[in-house]
Amino acid sequence: VNECGHDLCEKCVDHLFIRGSAPCPGCKLVLKKNGFKLKRFEDFSVEREVDIRKRILKDYNKKEEDFSDLRKYNDYLEEIEDIVFNFAHNTDIEETRSRVELYKKENFKIIQKNRVAQSRQDAYQKEKRLAEEKESEERRNHEKNCELQEEMEKVERKKKLLDQIANSERPADEILLLHKEEQTELNKRSLHSKGDINSGLESP
Numbered sequence: 001v002n003e004c005g006h007d008l009c010e011k012c013v014d015h016l017f018i019r020g021s022a023p024c025p026g027c028k029l030v031l032k033k034n035g036f037k038l039k040r041f042e043d044f045s046v047e048r049e050v051d052i053r054k055r056i057l058k059d060y061n062k063k064e065e066d067f068s069d070l071r072k073y074n075d076y077l078e079e080i081e082d083i084v085f086n087f088a089h090n091t092d093i094e095e096t097r098s099r100v101e102l103y104k105k106e107n108f109k110i111i112q113k114n115r116v117a118q119s120r121q122d123a124y125q126k127e128k129r130l131a132e133e134k135e136s137e138e139r140r141n142h143e144k145n146c147e148l149q150e151e152m153e154k155v156e157r158k159k160k161l162l163d164q165i166a167n168s169e170r171p172a173d174e175i176l177l178l179h180k181e182e183q184t185e186l187n188k189r190s191l192h193s194k195g196d197i198n199s200g201l202e203s204p
Contacts (some may be wrong), residue, residue, distance in 0.1 A: 002024065002031045002032075002035045002036050002037075006024050006025070006026035006027060008025070008036070012025075013033060013036050017031070017032075017033035017036075020032060020033050020034075021033065045088070048088055049084065049088040052084050052087045052088050053084050056080060056083055056084055056087075056100070057080070058115070059100070059103070059104050059107075059111055060076075060079075060080050060083075060103070061111060061114040061115060061118065062076060062107075062110065062114065063114065066110065066114075083096055083099065083100060153186075157179070157182075157183070161175070161176075161179050164179075
């Protein structure tokens with residue numbers, strides 16, 4: 001979908017816009033190929049407003065701390081809503097566009113400063129998310145390896161128990177009791193080991 005709102009499949013876009021720009025088959029509005037994007041909402045008006053808001057907020061990126069009081073910040077937020085509404089509903093387009101251009105010129109330095117700050121924040125959040133995903137993956141792999149190791153040890157202990165019962169002169173009840181005590185101790189060690197590993201994964 002492009003700015004006019006008419007849907008086209010990917011093959012049609014490649015065929016009709018092979019030169020980079022061409023009229024829309026539905027409304028004849030001249031469109032650019034790089035203006036097409038995957039449709040996210042059934043209602044194109046919603047799609048259009050989301051795109052407009054995203055574009056406007058790249059420049060209208062002031063934070064509450066950039067204002068001397070809360071009322072001025074709220075007025076600023078209302079101005080953003082007015083601008084988005086006007087562009088989304090084709091109201092006072094030229095006047096609104098002039099307002100935006102004047103704002104960008106008057107607030108160039110703070111816009112750039114906030115863009116840099118936002119870029120750093122986005123990079124930090126991405127790094128944090130990747131670290132958390134890596135930690136989760138390491139924990140899952142560790143748990144999987146522990147379960148596999150425990151299963152192999154369980155099979156080995158069962159085989160050893162059966163061999164002892166079959167070949168030992170000691171009573172079977174005594175062998176079973178010793179096996180049970182040994183299993184209890186192994187379970188304690190396993191839990192302790194898992195706790196140590198998880199603590200290590202969670203440490204900064």
